[in-house]
Amino acid sequence: MPRLPPVLISQAARLDRHLPLLLRECRDLNSARNELRWMQEAVDEPQREGSIGTRSAGPHDHALASFVKRRARGEPIQYILGTQPFGELDIKCRPGVLIPRPETEVYTTELARIIQKVQVEAEATSKHCYIVDFCTGTGCIALLLHSLLKPPTPQQHGKFRQLRIRGFDISQHALRLSAENTHHNLELRALHKDAVQDICFEHLDLLALAQQPKEKIITTLYHKYEAQPLDLIVSNPPYISPQQYKPGGSTTKSVRKFEPKLALVPPDSLLFDGVDQADQFYAALIRIAVASRARLLVVEVGDTEQALRVRDMCRAHQEAWIEIWKDDNTVVSDTGVPFDSRQGFEDRIDARVVAMWFDPEWIKWRKQSLVRRN
Amino acid sequence: MRTLLSPLPNLGNISPGVPGRLRLLRTLSTSIPNLKKNDQLPPRPNIPDDSFTKRFLKGSGPGGQKINKTSSAVQLTHLQTGIVVKSQATRSRTQNEHIARRILAEKLELIEKGTESRVAKKQERASRKKRSAEKKSRRKYRKLADENPGVRAGEEGRQDEDLEEESEEDKDEEELGASEVVKMRIQLPLKPTDQVER
Ligand SMILES: C[S@@+](CC[C@H](N)C(=O)[O-])C[C@H]1O[C@@H](n2cnc3c(N)ncnc32)[C@H](O)[C@@H]1O
Numbered sequence: 001m002p003r004l005p006p007v008l009i010s011q012a013a014r015l016d017r018h019l020p021l022l023l024r025e026c027r028d029l030n031s032a033r034n035e036l037r038w039m040q041e042a043v044d045e046p047q048r049e050g051s052i053g054t055r056s057a058g059p060h061d062h063a064l065a066s067f068v069k070r071r072a073r074g075e076p077i078q079y080i081l082g083t084q085p086f087g088e089l090d091i092k093c094r095p096g097v098l099i100p101r102p103e104t105e106v107y108t109t110e111l112a113r114i115i116q117k118v119q120v121e122a123e124a125t126s127k128h129c130y131i132v133d134f135c136t137g138t139g140c141i142a143l144l145l146h147s148l149l150k151p152p153t154p155q156q157h158g159k160f161r162q163l164r165i166r167g168f169d170i171s172q173h174a175l176r177l178s179a180e181n182t183h184h185n186l187e188l189r190a191l192h193k194d195a196v197q198d199i200c201f202e203h204l205d206l207l208a209l210a211q212q213p214k215e216k217i218i219t220t221l222y223h224k225y226e227a228q229p230l231d232l233i234v235s236n237p238p239y240i241s242p243q244q245y246k247p248g249g250s251t252t253k254s255v256r257k258f259e260p261k262l263a264l265v266p267p268d269s270l271l272f273d274g275v276d277q278a279d280q281f282y283a284a285l286i287r288i289a290v291a292s293r294a295r296l297l298v299v300e301v302g303d304t305e306q307a308l309r310v311r312d313m314c315r316a317h318q319e320a321w322i323e324i325w326k327d328d329n330t331v332v333s334d335t336g337v338p339f340d341s342r343q344g345f346e347d348r349i350d351a352r353v354v355a356m357w358f359d360p361e362w363i364k365w366r367k368q369s370l371v372r373r374n
Numbered sequence: 375m376r377t378l379l380s381p382l383p384n385l386g387n388i389s390p391g392v393p394g395r396l397r398l399l400r401t402l403s404t405s406i407p408n409l410k411k412n413d414q415l416p417p418r419p420n421i422p423d424d425s426f427t428k429r430f431l432k433g434s435g436p437g438g439q440k441i442n443k444t445s446s447a448v449q450l451t452h453l454q455t456g457i458v459v460k461s462q463a464t465r466s467r468t469q470n471e472h473i474a475r476r477i478l479a480e481k482l483e484l485i486e487k488g489t490e491s492r493v494a495k496k497q498e499r500a501s502r503k504k505r506s507a508e509k510k511s512r513r514k515y516r517k518l519a520d521e522n523p524g525v526r527a528g529e530e531g532r533q534d535e536d537l538e539e540e541s542e543e544d545k546d547e548e549e550l551g552a553s554e555v556v557k558m559r560i561q562l563p564l565k566p567t568d569q570v571e572r
């Protein structure tokens with residue numbers, strides 16, 4: 001990392017004595033000031049209940065100083081403060097479970113919009129909606145989808161359908177945290193009260209499931225209370241290659257040092273021959289989506305090259321309508337042609353999502369709605 | 375707080391607007407029946423979803439799992455006027471978007487309605503409250519001073535004053551701290567403070 005310019009450091013020091021330390025990790029004054037303000041607010045928080053004006057200086061300044069010190073060593077602010085906002089939700093974060101990223105928030109919001117529309121507009125779609133979130137971590141994707149598809153405020157729901165969302169993860173830490181997150185957000189009234197019944201988090205090894213015969217995959221995913229077919233499989237699986245993960249690679253030091261490797265790098269015992277280690281989970285997800293006849297499979301990817309590899313894997317496997325979504329929300333066809341006035345891959349904005357549509361009715365609807373978008 | 379910051383439901387009515395002025399808002403056309411005090415504020419203004427573009431501001435470089443960025447800044451650009459509003463007040467992009475959208479709606483309302491706008495009325499009310507509080511305080515101090523000579527004016531005189539509780543509506547102003555109007559291409563027809571303060 002390049003050294004910070006001394007002018008910047010002294011400028012920061014003049015504003016607040018904590019800022020130079022925060023700059024080490026934040027790198028620019030604006031984010032350092034924001035983070036300092038958020039830490040300050042977190043430290044002051046319990047005080048708000050009590051009477052104003054009795055603020056005792058000592059212990060607070062101490063708490064703030066220790067937050068700043070931890071942050072300067074690279075610890076993510078979400079582990080320090082214990083939460084990350086995600087849509088209207090407040091997601092609890094703890095070491096051992098990956099922190100939700102803003103890119104994930106963006107495409108999950110878009111996904112909810114699509115699901116809502118396709119449910120209303122496409123033929124052959126029932127009033128039921130069944131979603132599976134593999135590699136759910138904090139549960140952020142499953143919970144945000146619920147908060148958007150069945151919002152907690154009464155005036156917002158109209159004709160409602162049955163919603164069922166299952167989140168799977170291999171990590172017990174993740175499963176405990178996702179359950180806590182459901183209750184935490186119910187208490188905050190950020191989730192509809194039905195979330196308790198509609199959403200469940202379960203233990204499952206995705207790579208092991210993908211090795212099972214088709215029948216076993218079907219019985220695992222469909223109990224009698226789930227609508228068939230599965231409307232959506234969504235997943236943000238581990239997708240970083242060992243080369244990208246090692247020091248000097250594209251993975252930042254703070255991520256390597258503080259977030260779980262289990263959530264980031266697929267295991268090196270390769271299950272699928274001829275598939276890169278970074279792409280192992282995608283091969284598993286495509287196999288499961290095809291076996292369970294899911295209507296739509298949406299996966300997060302690390303960059304454009306990975307998106308194109310996932311596209312090729314899917315093409316080789318099953319007939320599908322494949323889209324690539326970029327970080328700026330541009331939708332690009334599987335041949336790289338953008339569906340709106342923006343650019344394809346040449347602007348170097350990273351691809352973030354591959355969406356694989358399998359259901360003919362949904363594909364018909366989707367193509368029409370992309371035309372209307374222009 | 376959540377409900378305060380959420381956008382208003384769109385009732386689908388376009389206000390007729392004042393002739394000769396820009397028509398920018400989709401104000402709620404339901405008039406408030408039976409105004410208790412003439413002090414009541416007009417409804418909070420709102421703008422249509424498709425009247426602005428939204429951008430999440432973050433640094434360059436890779437995203438996703440490899441990095442953990444904490445930028446939550448949201449920037450809205452109003453298409454018709456080119457007004458740009460940015461908010462990084464909270465850690466939540468969703469809240470920041472609500473905040474930026476509210477500021478934008480208020481700016482547009484001010485342009486469209488001037489002293490009749492909610493912001494202007496609110497300011498007027500606030501300064502009226504302040505004046506009456508000061509008056510009360512002075513009165514109280516005089517009384518205290520009469521009863522036990524030696525009491526000093528100032529903070530003490532104010533503290534147990536039965537000042538009106540800050541209403542929920544007034545509070546949300548504070549959250550706008552780290553939000554700003556970045557660019558105003560058009561000139562405001564009038565400044566509300568000039569009007570109310572005389
Ligand atoms: C990149 S994190 C995604 C977390 C969350 N969905 C998000 O978007 O923030 C990947 C998750 O996959 C889980 N995981 C790793 N290997 C797995 C496996 N074989 N089966 C199921 N989940 C696995 C990890 O525990 C981790 O929670």
